[in-house]
Amino acid sequence: MDPATLQGSRAVEWRRVLPWLAPGLFLALFFFYPLGSILWLGLHSALRGGIVAPVFLPTAQVFLFTVYQALLSTLLTLAIGLPSAFLFARYTFRGKSSLRLLTAIPFMLPTVVVAAGFNALLGGRGWINLGAMQLFHLAAPPITFVGTLGAILLAHVFYNTTIVIRLVGNALSHLDPRLDQAARTLGADSRRVFWRVTLPMLRVPILAASLLVFLFDFTSFGVILLLGGGRFSTLEVAIYLQATQLLNLPLAALLSFVQLCCTLVFSILYSRLVTRRPVSSAPRPADTKGRPARTWRERLFVGGIVVFLFLMFVLPLVSLPLRSITRLEADRAQHGPVQYGLTGAYYLDLFQNPTETIFYVPPFAAIGNSLLYATVTVVLSLLLGFPAASALARPTRLERVLDPFFLLPLGASAVTLGLGFIITFNRPPLRLVTSPVLVPLAHTLVALPFVIRILQPALASIPDRLRQAASSLGAPPFRVWLTVDWPIVRRATLSAAVFAFTISLGEFGASSLVVRPEYPTLPIAIARFLSQPGASNYGQAMAMATILMAVCGAGIVLIERLRLPGAGEF
Amino acid sequence: MLEVVDLWKFYEENPLLCGLSFHVAQGETVCLLGPSGSGKSTLLRIIAGLETPERGQVCWDGRDLAGVPAHQRSFGLVFQDYALFPHLTVEQNVAFGLNMQSHPASQVAERVSKVLAQVSLSDMGRRTVTDLSGGEQQRVALARALAPEPHLLMFDEPLGALDRNLREHLMVELRSILRASRVPAVYVTHDQEEAFTLADQVLLLHEGQIVRSGTPAEVWGDPGSAWAARFLGVGNVVEGVLREDGRVVTAAGIFAVKCAPSHRVGEPITLLLRPAGVRRLALQAGPLPEGCVAGTVTDVVFHLERFKVSLSNGLFFYLVDPPRPGEEICMELPASAIACLP
Numbered sequence: 001m002d003p004a005t006l007q008g009s010r011a012v013e014w015r016r017v018l019p020w021l022a023p024g025l026f027l028a029l030f031f032f033y034p035l036g037s038i039l040w041l042g043l044h045s046a047l048r049g050g051i052v053a054p055v056f057l058p059t060a061q062v063f064l065f066t067v068y069q070a071l072l073s074t075l076l077t078l079a080i081g082l083p084s085a086f087l088f089a090r091y092t093f094r095g096k097s098s099l100r101l102l103t104a105i106p107f108m109l110p111t112v113v114v115a116a117g118f119n120a121l122l123g124g125r126g127w128i129n130l131g132a133m134q135l136f137h138l139a140a141p142p143i144t145f146v147g148t149l150g151a152i153l154l155a156h157v158f159y160n161t162t163i164v165i166r167l168v169g170n171a172l173s174h175l176d177p178r179l180d181q182a183a184r185t186l187g188a189d190s191r192r193v194f195w196r197v198t199l200p201m202l203r204v205p206i207l208a209a210s211l212l213v214f215l216f217d218f219t220s221f222g223v224i225l226l227l228g229g230g231r232f233s234t235l236e237v238a239i240y241l242q243a244t245q246l247l248n249l250p251l252a253a254l255l256s257f258v259q260l261c262c263t264l265v266f267s268i269l270y271s272r273l274v275t276r277r278p279v280s281s282a283p284r285p286a287d288t289k290g291r292p293a294r295t296w297r298e299r300l301f302v303g304g305i306v307v308f309l310f311l312m313f314v315l316p317l318v319s320l321p322l323r324s325i326t327r328l329e330a331d332r333a334q335h336g337p338v339q340y341g342l343t344g345a346y347y348l349d350l351f352q353n354p355t356e357t358i359f360y361v362p363p364f365a366a367i368g369n370s371l372l373y374a375t376v377t378v379v380l381s382l383l384l385g386f387p388a389a390s391a392l393a394r395p396t397r398l399e400r401v402l403d404p405f406f407l408l409p410l411g412a413s414a415v416t417l418g419l420g421f422i423i424t425f426n427r428p429p430l431r432l433v434t435s436p437v438l439v440p441l442a443h444t445l446v447a448l449p450f451v452i453r454i455l456q457p458a459l460a461s462i463p464d465r466l467r468q469a470a471s472s473l474g475a476p477p478f479r480v481w482l483t484v485d486w487p488i489v490r491r492a493t494l495s496a497a498v499f500a501f502t503i504s505l506g507e508f509g510a511s512s513l514v515v516r517p518e519y520p521t522l523p524i525a526i527a528r529f530l531s532q533p534g535a536s537n538y539g540q541a542m543a544m545a546t547i548l549m550a551v552c553g554a555g556i557v558l559i560e561r562l563r564l565p566g567a568g569e570f
Numbered sequence: 571m572l573e574v575v576d577l578w579k580f581y582e583e584n585p586l587l588c589g590l591s592f593h594v595a596q597g598e599t600v601c602l603l604g605p606s607g608s609g610k611s612t613l614l615r616i617i618a619g620l621e622t623p624e625r626g627q628v629c630w631d632g633r634d635l636a637g638v639p640a641h642q643r644s645f646g647l648v649f650q651d652y653a654l655f656p657h658l659t660v661e662q663n664v665a666f667g668l669n670m671q672s673h674p675a676s677q678v679a680e681r682v683s684k685v686l687a688q689v690s691l692s693d694m695g696r697r698t699v700t701d702l703s704g705g706e707q708q709r710v711a712l713a714r715a716l717a718p719e720p721h722l723l724m725f726d727e728p729l730g731a732l733d734r735n736l737r738e739h740l741m742v743e744l745r746s747i748l749r750a751s752r753v754p755a756v757y758v759t760h761d762q763e764e765a766f767t768l769a770d771q772v773l774l775l776h777e778g779q780i781v782r783s784g785t786p787a788e789v790w791g792d793p794g795s796a797w798a799a800r801f802l803g804v805g806n807v808v809e810g811v812l813r814e815d816g817r818v819v820t821a822a823g824i825f826a827v828k829c830a831p832s833h834r835v836g837e838p839i840t841l842l843l844r845p846a847g848v849r850r851l852a853l854q855a856g857p858l859p860e861g862c863v864a865g866t867v868t869d870v871v872f873h874l875e876r877f878k879v880s881l882s883n884g885l886f887f888y889l890v891d892p893p894r895p896g897e898e899i900c901m902e903l904p905a906s907a908i909a910c911l912p
Binding site: 176178179181182183184185186187188189192196197200201203 | 615618619620639640641642643644645646647649651653654655656657666667670671714715718
């Protein structure tokens with residue numbers, strides 16, 4: 001090879017590396033370095049101290065409970081998700097698409113909102129308990145919800161049913177209907193068709209959905225902390241408690257290490273499962289619409305599940321905003337007659353800063369902080385995500401090697417990220433723990449994989465021929481980008497921005513470790529208010545959670561609207 | 571014996587099958603031949619019990635099958651794209667129907683290997699079906715339908731997805747398997763070559779009705795309608811008017827032809843001019859002689875032992891010696907090549 005070509009190819013190599021520079025440095029500094037610190041601290045302390053009973057026993061106990069609750073949650077989610085998947089894939093009924101969207105909403109709602117929603121429905125100050133107390137003149141709430149395993153399981157099912165519906169339901173509606181018919185002409189009745197044909201063909205999607213649900217339940221943090229009422233400790237919660245309240249960073253690091261290993265194993269299992277050759281689906285798109293229920297048994301099945309799903313998904317989401325504008329009980333230190341009924345007081349309270357306040361600032365400031373953090377997160381994750389996604393859209397060997405690294409932050413839990421930050425950036429030259437900049441950095445880390453995954457297919461969908469055609473017609477590079485790329489990636493960019501925004505607004509795990517009390521975010525403020533006594537605190541938590549839910553809900557609807565048809569299923 | 575009586579089926583308000591009636595005798599293969607979208611597949615699905623007709627009956631040995639679900643009819647159905655179970659091996663696919671009848675395992679295995687031998691797939695039993703070629707998958711589909719010894723076999727364009735050579739090969743094989751097993755069969759296709767190769771009886775399906783039925787030779791010899799003649803490509807279909815002297819005047823020429831006595835003078839009449847057996851005449855001035863056609867050659871296509879010659883007036887004929895495109899030619903038709911279509 002002559003020197004000129006060699007130099008040319010080297011220049012090309014450099015140009016390929018360039019887009020990776022900023023995102024690569026960011027990940028190295030804010031993900032791999034903190035992660036390395038955790039591993040080092042965890043292993044170091046474990047090796048030096050040895051695996052002794054005081055460390056091993058609580059770790060094992062926490063680990064076992066984490067697995068136990070995740071298994072239970074997964075089984076429950078399947079029990080509700082599988083019939084629902086059949087419902088959506090096989091039957092048509094009025095309001096089907098609305099119900100489907102409804103079941104998908106929780107998946108993207110912040111944990112604090114879900115926790116607040118269930119609290120507003122079933123908690124000690126919730127609708128059902130206060131209603132029952134007034135109706136039957138009881139002295140204490142009849143139902144104990146917060147602090148039970150049932151609360152945790154219910155919230156997990158609420159969150160993850162949509163995964164089963166989507167993964168299994170999609171596979172089901174893409175199954176070739178002629179396979180069923182072939183089985184029937186061969187003498188199989190409907191029961192045997194189901195057990196011999198339909199179910200075996202759904203094995204992979206069901207396994208994949210179970211694994212994904214298990215992974216989410218395994219790493220669940222906010223739900224356990226807020227609805228478990230401090231009585232239950234999973235790995236995530238234990239990491240948080242050890243790091244922030246018991247200040248035992250080495251043990252927290254060790255727990256993080258265990259957690260990372262587990263999620264790594266589950267993620268590898270999952271990706272091996274989904275990359276396997278998909279089960280044969282119809283050569284042409286099968287009739288995915290389903291049909292109306294005909295026999296009374298079918299009607300019973302459809303009606304029953306529709307009502308169940310509706311109640312399960314609507315009640316918590318409706319209780320919350322209603323509770324935030326309704327006074328149902330006397331406030332602490334309030335004497336005289338109680339004004340039951342509609343009130344805007346909880347919202348007005350957000351602007352006040354009474355002496356007994358939990359923070360140094362009025363709760364209203366948390367909203368401002370959250371919006372600011374979210375904006376910074378959007379800007380940062382787009383700036384870092386665009387070059388990475390553009391390079392990934394046209395993968396060479398380099399990109400194929402780098403690709404999984406940019407998804408790794410998804411595997412590490414948010415609490416682990418937060419722990420990494422406070423372990424790593426607590427000494428010069430990067431003494432960032434005391435400053436608020438860590439919050440948007442952590443949020444960017446969480447949002448970046450999603451942003452890349454949204455942008456990449458849009459960028460990859462642009463055929464190079466279009467760009468070549470534009471430049472052969474005389475368009476300079478920027479014009480090419482403006483006239484060819486931008487109109488196509490505009491939707492994806494907006495979608496990614498909204499995604500990053502809602503993620504940042506609702507982020508709880510990392511925030512709970514890195515947020516400074518003088519700059520609280522909305523979810524942190526809600527969690528604190530929920531844990532405080534008094535009707536006013538409770539009401540303010542409801543009010544803030546309602547605001548958060550409204551903003552995130554708007555974001556979800558916007559993303560659904562922007563979603564390219566056929567793109568983006570987990 | 572299968573009997574279909576006055577079958578009606580609507581698809582989104584439009585009639586798809588309009589009073590279809592036919593029967594299939596023991597050991598007989600009936601081919602339903604019709605263009606795509608003529609409701610052939612729907613008919614099979616109704617017979618199989620996978621769909622219900624709006625009106626009419628499907629009877630087996632005199633018993634109305636309405637209310638008998640698909641899995642109790644014992645009618646095998648071979649689908650166009652096979653619909654093999656992808657999670658099962660070749661053997662397991664073939665054994666599926668036998669397992670539904672709960673035979674002992676040894677009997678099932680014996681029957682499976684026998685059927686696999688019948689379709690020449692003896693050594694493929696343990697393969698997964700997704701690894702097979704199209705032709706092999708088709709054989710598995712056939713074996714799967716044959717294995718439980720159904721009362722009736724149905725084929726829904728089973729060779730449509732295969733290339734020409736394989737199709738011809740499988741056609742012959744299928745023919746001998748059907749003859750050997752003596753199972754009555756209903757075979758739907760849009761390909762007349764398949765229909766004529768396999769059928770004892772051909773039923774021509776047009777707009778939801780059977781417009782012609784008979785043995786392949788009968789149907790080809792007398793298609794019975796202008797539509798059937800065009801669909802089968804039997805020959806040129808031309809419109810004309812009956813003259814007082816009994817001749818029919820068309821744009822292509824004047825022909826003496828025996829027509830049904832119901833036709834009256836001055837009435838429009840459709841003629842079928844078969845393209846084979848014509849004799850080329852020398853061009854001559856003056857009016858075209860009776861029984862002759864003339865025109866400018868637009869295209870000459872090699873067609874095995876002869877050439878298909880297309881003329882500028884849209885007619886085509888077969889000639890052994892090819893004329894040149896652009897040439898004016900004149901041809902005389904034998905009387906046997908001219909027929910009157912009702």
